[in-house]
Amino acid sequence: MNSAPASYLVTYDSELFPQAPLATSAAQAWPGLRVEHYQSPAMELPAHFHLHHLLLLHQPQAPVLARRRQGRHVEVTAFQAGDAGLYPGGEYGAVMWEGLLDTTHLYLDNEYLEKLAGQRLDRTAFSLHNRFQFADPFLTQVGQQLLAAVIIPPALGQLYVESLTQVLMYYLLEHYATPAPRVTSGAQLPVAVLRRIDEYLAAHASP
Numbered sequence: 001m002n003s004a005p006a007s008y009l010v011t012y013d014s015e016l017f018p019q020a021p022l023a024t025s026a027a028q029a030w031p032g033l034r035v036e037h038y039q040s041p042a043m044e045l046p047a048h049f050h051l052h053h054l055l056l057l058h059q060p061q062a063p064v065l066a067r068r069r070q071g072r073h074v075e076v077t078a079f080q081a082g083d084a085g086l087y088p089g090g091e092y093g094a095v096m097w098e099g100l101l102d103t104t105h106l107y108l109d110n111e112y113l114e115k116l117a118g119q120r121l122d123r124t125a126f127s128l129h130n131r132f133q134f135a136d137p138f139l140t141q142v143g144q145q146l147l148a149a150v151i152i153p154p155a156l157g158q159l160y161v162e163s164l165t166q167v168l169m170y171y172l173l174e175h176y177a178t179p180a181p182r183v184t185s186g187a188q189l190p191v192a193v194l195r196r197i198d199e200y201l202a203a204h205a206s207p
Contacts, residue, residue, distance in 0.1 A: 010048045012036065013105055018043075021105075025150045030158070032112030033165045035146045036105045044096035053108040053128055055172070056085040057143040060102045068132060069093035077133045084139055086176055088128040104143050108169065116169050126177045136175075142168050 010016055012034065014024075021036040034052075047069075058064075063078040070093045079085075079101070089110055117126055146164055154160040 009051060011051045012107060013038070013054075016045050016048065023147065023150045025146075028150070028153075028158075028161075030161050030165065032109045032116075032169070033146070033161075034107040035143075035150050036107075037147055037150070038101070038103050038105065040097075040101045040103065042096075042098050042100070044094060047091070047093050049091045050087060050089050053089050053110060053113065054085075054087040055106040055108065055139065055143070055168075056087065057104040057106070057140055058083040058085075058101070059104070060100065062099065064097050064099040064101055066095065066097035066101075068095035075132050079133060082135050082137070082140055083133055084131070084136055085133055086129060086131040086172070088130055104147050106143055106146065106168070108172075113169050113173070116166060117173055126173065126179050128172065129176045129178070131176070138171065139168070142171070 014021060014036070017038065017040060019038070019040070021038050023035075023037040025033070025035045058079045059081045060079060061081075063080040065076070065078050067074055067076040079097070114126075142164060146161070146168070149161050149164070
């Protein structure tokens, strides 16, 4: 079993994997999204901090046993074709798998996602769900279309890709995100209290 090099802050999985992606959208520089396709042999990734949100789409020829550690908790599952994983940007424990993984990696830029949420949903504060394994045929379909656009540039060019990207992100915000309480830059007193303070200051002002 191969072992990834020690790493802490990770932008893209190519920084952890010993092999390059089979396909990548890096050269296209799509706004808010990078798509990469990997076939990864059995290996273990060390604990790391992932900078971007990551949507992982699985298409192995046979189920692959995998486990990840988060603190004292260990999750074990078998990934098969059609499965997905959603991993918000943040800190993750070690993860390993015991067979050949065939995966499409969609890296979602948090600032771009926040911008979309604020423009259309008035939801600049949200928390993406952390899902080690789930199935969603719609996400699989969109991911396949985006990967196809990496391999063969679409006739509509970047407009087509940006439309798919926004569909993907809005879908995740609608179905796999929880609105977070808005946080202000500083604590504010209620209006009634502020009004009483103003009245007190006015009443006791020096002549």
